[in-house]
Structure formats: structure tokens, C-alpha cells
Amino acid sequence: MFYYVYVLKSENDGNNYVGYTNDLRARMNLHNAGKVLSTKNRLPIKLIYFEGCLNQQDATKREKYLKTAWGKRYIGNFYNAIEKQNRIARDHKPTEEDKAAFLCSMNSYLGIMKHYKSYKLRKRMIFKRLCGYWFNHVYLSGDIAKFVLKVRPAKRKQRNANTSFDEHAALSGRHVTKPNSYSSLRN
Numbered sequence: 001m002f003y004y005v006y007v008l009k010s011e012n013d014g015n016n017y018v019g020y021t022n023d024l025r026a027r028m029n030l031h032n033a034g035k036v037l038s039t040k041n042r043l044p045i046k047l048i049y050f051e052g053c054l055n056q057q058d059a060t061k062r063e064k065y066l067k068t069a070w071g072k073r074y075i076g077n078f079y080n081a082i083e084k085q086n087r088i089a090r091d092h093k094p095t096e097e098d099k100a101a102f103l104c105s106m107n108s109y110l111g112i113m114k115h116y117k118s119y120k121l122r123k124r125m126i127f128k129r130l131c132g133y134w135f136n137h138v139y140l141s142g143d144i145a146k147f148v149l150k151v152r153p154a155k156r157k158q159r160n161a162n163t164s165f166d167e168h169a170a171l172s173g174r175h176v177t178k179p180n181s182y183s184s185l186r187n
């Protein structure tokens with residue numbers, strides 16, 4: 001049985017709530033229904049982070065850590081790193097430096113998470129938060145569990161309808177002789 005440590009963000013006041021449970025879905029339903037005293041005045045809330053632990057003692061230790069300044073910084077850095085990468089992709093086409101920064105930050109979080117048994121769940125959480133651009137340009141390598149840039153084949157130059165026959169031949173590097181007229185071909 002897993003115990004889940006989770007972090008909720010209040011959309012009302014912007015603060016986080018950290019807790020743990022053995023049934024994350026049921027606990028989220030209680031939070032959203034306003035039946036949890038500490039979050040009922042902070043609705044609406046959304047789940048921004050969770051991780052699974054093998055036993056209750058590990059979950060309580062992790063919950064206490066996430067409530068410390070270092071834990072808050074970890075959650076803030078994790079959440080902000082994903083949001084920063086999404087903002088870059090939305091604002092402009094990411095440069096090679098932006099792509100390298102994305103790979104570095106996301107792979108560092110995957111490396112940290114790889115040590116926990118709930119790695120697959122948190123990997124899914126990262127994918128849920130990433131915007132469409134990153135899905136088209138990055139994939140998760142199954143063997144080594146890290147983000148890798150997709151390599152796309154080079155596009156071939158296509159002949160433009162406005163490009164003349166001679167220009168197209170020159171662009172493609174081929175030496176082609178063009179007949180003067182079609183009547184000479186019939187003879």
C-alpha cells in the first residue's frame with residue numbers, strides 16, 4: 001500500500017497546503033467538497049505535486065520536509081521550472097540554449113524522482129503540466145529515463161511553382177539540358 005504526500009495550491013489565496021494520505025483521489029474529493037477544515041476556506045484548490053511512499057513513516061517524514069523552508073523551495077522550484085519552460089515556448093520559438101536549459105532542469109527533477117517508487121506517477125505529472133511545444137520536440141527515453149530532443153529529418157527543398165526549370169536545376173545541383181521546343185522531340 002502506498003502513502004501519498006501531496007501539495008495543493010489555493011487559487012483563492014495562492015498558498016500551499018501539504019498533507020499525506022493512503023487514498024489520494026478520495027482525499028482530493030474531500031478537499032474539493034470543503035470537508036477538510038484547513039482547506040475549506042481556501043477553495044478552489046488544485047493538486048500541484050504528489051509523490052508516493054512505501055510506508056506511513058516515510059510519508060510523514062516527507063510531509064514534514066515539504067513544510068520546511070527547503071521543502072517549500074523544492075516545490076516552488078519544481079513548479080516554477082515547468083511554468084518557466086512553458087512560458088518560453090508560448091512567447092517565442094525556443095532557442096538551442098532554451099532547449100538545453102529545459103533538458104537540464106527537467107532531467108534533474110527526473111533524476112531526483114527516480115529514487116522514489118512513485119516515479120511513474122510523477123513522470124505523468126510532469127507531462128500533464130508541459131505545453132504542446134515540448135511534446136512535439138522532446139520525448140522521454142525509456143531506457144535511461146531522461147528527456148531527449150527529437151531529431152527531425154532535414155526537409156528537402158521543394159520546387160516552387162514560380163521557380164523556372166533552369167533555376168530549379170541550378171538549385172538542385174544537377175546539370176540538365178532543356179529542349180528548345182517540343183517540336184524537336186517529335187522528329
